[in-house]
Amino acid sequence: MNTPFLALTDVTVTKEGQPVAKNLNFKMERGQQWAITGYPEESKRLLLEVFTGRTPITRGIVRHYYADDYLAQPEDGTYRNHHDLVCYVPFHHHFRSKSNVQNFYYQQRFNSTEAEDVATVTEYLHSITSKNPVITWKTNDVMELLALDPLADKNLIKLSNGETRRLMIAAALVRNPRLLLLDHPLIGLDVETRHRLNGILDTIARSGTQIILATTPEEIPPCITHVAVIQGDTVIAQGPKREIKWSPPELATSQSQLHQSLHGPIRRLLEPRPPEDSKVVVELKNVTVRYGDKLILDGITWRVATGEAWALQGHNGAGKSTLLSLINGDNPQAYSNNITLFGRKRGSGESIWDIKRQIGYVSPELHQYFPKTQTALQVVLSGFFDTVGLFRKVSAAQQETALQWLQLFGMADTASLRLAQLSPDRQRLCLLARAVIKNPTLLILDEPCQGLGPQHHDFFKNLVDELHRIVGTTLIYVSHYAEDIPACVTKYIRLEKGKIAEKTDRHA
């Protein structure tokens, strides 16, 4: 007989007076593993949040059958709640300092001496306690499963993006959940780690922990047995994986229409730049970065000429973000290396702001640490001043330009909303507009499309192409997905364990 595990009956969720999810019906049985797909991204996330039982619902019932036996047997009179058996691994982490007072800031990991108040991977995982009396996952086994042993003594903030995502899954497992909820667990991982994570999810599912994850149709892991498709505010299909065939609807606009629709606004919004003073935007000669006895970058020599478009590739932890931190002025080790930016040698009296003024930048770290109390308009405006948030008066013209960028990104209605009120994909769009608003000489895009749905993804790829074509923006683009790389990219550099493994020219 089938045993129910989790069920939603006629659930409605309302936010700010508007229903954001309507008549949700869903049934999961013991032994099943589910993927949530469909669009928009925020609806998938909302469904995961409803499953946690922490999101207030306006109507309907959420039944956490998997917790019935746990709730029925309080051994020592302690308060028990189904929350003890659910773990949600969101897209962004919320690590705090050991003293729990400090929120990290995004350049912090490049300043190694400032990291003393931060737990190591081992300390952090050992500090987590499981409320589930049935312990399937012990800390040491979890560290081994997620290949965290080599990172055991590292401070949390020093981890690369991909390393952090592995740690977040480990932190969830040591709580020994019966239900593990994962928001796009494969995003930000390199091809090999994605493959390995699929195997890890399989091990987790076989251990008895049941999984529900939000993902794209292309990335449904093999362990998944059932799929639910969400469209807008409701679930439109659900059932065994082999029976549910769903792919995103064709994009309303073709590539050439998109190009054409961007052409006019870009010309209007961006003044033609005067010819650059220098033909070379970035020149690194035998660059080395070391933290303690660990060599992170080893003898990197790389030249980026004005108007070139590069893809920077490499496995998680290869050193890509560290390399970019040297270019965008966030890493003090730039001074001890031979680096020339925009025709000027680093350490020759230039300020960090002289450098930042010429660079538009987006990265997962910037998104992680950007103050979420800023409004969408403030975020975009801060791009004029290269500050992480807006802290000064702006002119009417600047305000108008920022509004026009928001409009181009389809977000005019969000101008006065705080980032915290926006879904992660809309937050990301604000940061992308922030990066391009001042028409930078160099655009550094470190996994810019992370978490965007296909429509926004295509829009942004085309925008980058147009910026490169019309304005001649120099580009450095990082992505773990080959299909993400914009068409204008013709040069590739690949790092492997801190060294250059490949440098090529690939013309279409």
Ligand SMILES: Nc1ncnc2c1ncn2[C@@H]1O[C@H](COP(=O)(O)OP(=O)(O)OP(=O)(O)O)[C@@H](O)[C@H]1O
């Ligand atoms: N301050 C630091 N001290 C010690 N190690 C560090 C420090 N900062 C980064 N690292 C390590 O350097 C390596 C390279 O990190 P980096 O973030 O540059 O990798 P990445 O190629 O961008 O990876 P990902 O694709 O996962 O984002 C990682 O193993 C990381 O743990």
